[in-house]
Amino acid sequence: MTTTTDRQDERLQSRDGLRGALTDVVERARGGDLGMIPVVVGLIVIWTVLQVLNPVFLSSANLVNLTLESAAVGVIALGIVCVLLVGQIDLSVGSVSGLSGAVLAVLFVVKGLPVWLAIFAAVVLGAVVGWLYAQLFNRFGVPSFVITLAGLLGFLGLQLYVLGTNGSINLPFDSGLVNFAQFAFVPAWLSYTLAVVAAGALFVSGFLHARERRKAGLSARSMTALAVRSVALLAALGFVVWYLGQTRGVGWMFVFFVALVLIMHYLLSRTKWGRSVYAVGGNVEAARRAGINVKAVFTTVFVLCSTFAAVGGIMAAARLAAVNPSSGGGDVNLNAIAAAVIGGTSLFGGRGSAFGALLGVVVIQSISSGLTLLNLDSSIRFMVTGAVLLLAVVVDSVSRRSRTSHGRA
Numbered sequence: 001m002t003t004t005t006d007r008q009d010e011r012l013q014s015r016d017g018l019r020g021a022l023t024d025v026v027e028r029a030r031g032g033d034l035g036m037i038p039v040v041v042g043l044i045v046i047w048t049v050l051q052v053l054n055p056v057f058l059s060s061a062n063l064v065n066l067t068l069e070s071a072a073v074g075v076i077a078l079g080i081v082c083v084l085l086v087g088q089i090d091l092s093v094g095s096v097s098g099l100s101g102a103v104l105a106v107l108f109v110v111k112g113l114p115v116w117l118a119i120f121a122a123v124v125l126g127a128v129v130g131w132l133y134a135q136l137f138n139r140f141g142v143p144s145f146v147i148t149l150a151g152l153l154g155f156l157g158l159q160l161y162v163l164g165t166n167g168s169i170n171l172p173f174d175s176g177l178v179n180f181a182q183f184a185f186v187p188a189w190l191s192y193t194l195a196v197v198a199a200g201a202l203f204v205s206g207f208l209h210a211r212e213r214r215k216a217g218l219s220a221r222s223m224t225a226l227a228v229r230s231v232a233l234l235a236a237l238g239f240v241v242w243y244l245g246q247t248r249g250v251g252w253m254f255v256f257f258v259a260l261v262l263i264m265h266y267l268l269s270r271t272k273w274g275r276s277v278y279a280v281g282g283n284v285e286a287a288r289r290a291g292i293n294v295k296a297v298f299t300t301v302f303v304l305c306s307t308f309a310a311v312g313g314i315m316a317a318a319r320l321a322a323v324n325p326s327s328g329g330g331d332v333n334l335n336a337i338a339a340a341v342i343g344g345t346s347l348f349g350g351r352g353s354a355f356g357a358l359l360g361v362v363v364i365q366s367i368s369s370g371l372t373l374l375n376l377d378s379s380i381r382f383m384v385t386g387a388v389l390l391l392a393v394v395v396d397s398v399s400r401r402s403r404t405s406h407g408r409a
Contacts, residue, residue, distance in 0.1 A: 050370030060246040072316040074361035077339035079308030087349025092151035097313025098328020105169040105323040126310025130303035168324035181318035199234035264354035281349030
């Protein structure tokens with residue numbers, strides 16, 4: 001006689017392997033857990049349309065520029081992902097990034113301090129801002145929307161005060177910081193080596209995770225599925241390295257951004273802190289009753305968000321080789337938030353990943369780059385980006401409703 005437990009075990013066994021992994025993806029999609037599927041499909045559609053309209057778009061030279069232009073806003077978006085995961089928001093990341101760039105420029109150029117010390121001071125400033133936000137949120141219950149809106153205005157004014165009569169401050173072109181952002185590219189041999197290391201790390205990580213799941217009596221990917229996944233990643237990275245290498249190659253600044261994404265992905269998916277972040281974003285009260293230090297979680301995400309904003313501001317200043325009153329202004333703030341949401345991070349909290357910042361900012365920068373090549377002004381870019389953002393939120397809302405109804409069923 002076959003029991004319910006036996007049938008469950010047979011089902012788990014049937015899902016072991018490559019076919020099982022694909023089956024899991026399909027079933028999660030049917031249940032409303034779309035993951036990265038919408039943004040990947042959207043990116044393919046955007047690239048296809050822009051390439052048809054202008055064959056230069058997918059050229060190696062343009063894609064190299066696209067990666068470099070994506071890095072600064074992408075780092076800021078990575079911080080937005082953190083606060084969105086707990087169901088909060090930070091509207092001041094643009095102002096914080098501009099202020100950090102201003103502090104860097106004043107300390108490095110005007111005061112003559114070593115560049116590393118100026119960078120350290122600017123990053124610490126960002127962390128302090130996040131800590132202040134967390135205190136206001138945890139101790140006084142002020143909504144994050146209000147706190148960070150006040151920060152947006154206040155730090156914009158502080159940025160203007162720091163720059164003072166200097167107005168625009170140019171960073172020396174011969175400095176290591178500007179060289180890192182504009183002229184430093186990974187050697188071809190090292191790029192391929194990093195691709196191999198990334199594929200190997202994916203296999204080892206997947207193997208260890210699968211072993212833990214099997215010990216707990218849960219289904220897990222087979223060795224075949226893990227190997228195929230790693231080989232596919234190696235092939236994709238190898239092609240990217242080869243194609244970008246047709247011109248200048250892979251910029252170190254973009255590699256730095258991807259490294260931050262990988263670090264945050266590990267912290268969010270494989271650590272106790274990461275599980276706590278998702279738990280708080282899913283249900284604050286349930287997380288509190290489960291023994292999670294909710295206030296500490298909120299503090300860490302606010303600090304991370306402002307710190308990443310400061311790092312992004314430094315990268316943007318280095319990329320431009322200058323800081324001025326408009327640094328961090330314009331559409332920086334909106335693009336960072338839009339990138340996180342378009343990348344699949346839910347506005348309702350509890351769902352998303354660090355890779356959302358990477359994919360989201362590539363989507364936004366692709367739209368900007370493609371429309372620029374078509375000689376269309378910024379008004380069209382804003383409208384198209386707004387439409388893509390709205391579509392992403394609609395998909396999130398529909399998938400969330402589908403998960404709710406599927407869970408009840």
